[in-house]
Amino acid sequence: MSKARLTLRPSMQGYVLLAPALIVYLLFAVYPMIDVIRMSFSSWNGLSPQAKFVGLANYRAIMTQDPVFWGALWNTLIWTTTAVIVPNLIAFGVALALNQNIPGRSGLRIVFYLPVIIASIAVATIWKWMYDPFFGLFNGLLTSWGLTGWIMDWLGDKKIALWSVFVAHVWQSVGFSMVLFLAGLQSVSTTLIEAARIDGAGRWGVFRYVTLPALVPTMTVVFVLSLINSLKAFDIVYGMTGGGPAQSTQMLAMWAYTQSMQLGVFGRGAAVSVVLLLITLVVVIPYMRWMFKREDMGR
């Protein structure tokens, strides 16, 4: 056999293996991120070949002349806060239940996980239809129970529309956190639990002193993932209300899209994006530091 074939130094082989992933990632994810920052300092309508540098004008405009921005910011913040608490509490409860020795465990796990794999746009369609004021499930149930006073235009009333959308989001997102919690629970050592029981710990004692401390890393991961997921809320809102009625369900991610891609004011849209990006970084940077510290300690 001939030995005359091309051999690369080991480190070069590494770069060759890395190249395809790295190039695509830099071109279509990292570069757009830099571009959105640059775009936020310029005025561009999407058509003219040249964008004009305008400094902080876009930021000033979204904060002072834009009637929607502050509402969208508020909606995003309140949505994110609630979306971190409510679905995760439910998911934690469900995971605890499913971690017990109860009949129908695997079937129940599918029930709670199924909404996760449904396209958000389909979830939006399903729930929009259930909220239908005339033919939907909710008002139908209320009518049949005689609670006609509770009948509402769930998505048409600007006081409650955001929370109607939120309920759909909860239904969709519980399963995801549940799987992570279940994985965490299954890694809790059973010998430790048995030892605690022999030492006389009750149900609460085992939970408080064995299960809960062991779950701290899982909780952190779930917390950050759901925080990031809810900051970028887009599909479900777009599909259910499109931001209405009267912008009462508008979110930053969707408002950035609307400004750029529909209203053609790319600079302002980019400025909204950068605001959202900054909020995301506030969460991401401490999390990454925590994660790398943990990785190093593990070695």
Added chain:
Amino acid sequence: MKVFSQAFRPVGSNKVDPVLVALWIAFILFAIIWITPFLFIVFTSLKSNSTVMGSSAFSPPTELAFGNFAAAWARGNFSTTAFNGIVITFIKVPLGLFVSAMAAYALAKVPMRINKVLFALFVFGTMLPFQVMLAPIFRQVNAFGLINTYPGIILPYLAFGIPYQVFILYGFFSTVPKELSEAARIDGASHFTIFRRIFLPVSLPVLSALLILDFVATWNEFAMALVILQDPRMWTLPLGLMNFQSQFQSDYGQLNAAIIMTVLPAAIVYLMFQRYFVSGLTSGAVKE
């Protein structure tokens, strides 16, 4: 029943726990609420439009109107959207996993000067919300002349899938003992060979978990497709569903049939592989 006589016993106990039985009953009720939307969709998809308007929302259908499915398929242009979804998903998912696995192997097992920096760069990408960057992504894809093309959507999909996959696979490859690759290197194997012959085969469980996850995510993706695939002939299923919803809003039977047809492939893939899913993910994501 045997299942029941064995159940309700907590770890380290051999007695049935009455509190657990009570909690279980409450939990079952909660689960029923959780399935209601599914029942509702299935029921509605099988009702003719006049039945939907005339009967109560949660009554089961009396005469099964299977015609809704065929009608929705034709009106919603499912042959086009399903075909596009299949092309995009079947190219993107295996390709993405392959390049991510190569990169993760290089970062985890090939000593290079920039391992740590690049790994951090990839981890950063897992947190990056692409919803924020729809306009610049559009501009970038447009600069390559790829709007309304398969590569035009596949490349950004790859770019935003790679970080997470590299992260998980890196975690997995790091746990594979050094001796395995070092022995092969002493025997004169290149990193390409070691990756293909040793590391790719041992990572099959993790790869299949990522495959399911990525299949579902790609199949369901909406926001990016909305921006890049503007020509209805290039639409994927979620875009088709959105259009269906706004155009045929009053035909609830057909609308719900359309929802079911959009959701079904992802549901089947998940149900078929869900065993691997949890075990594969936990070996990477929440490793202890």
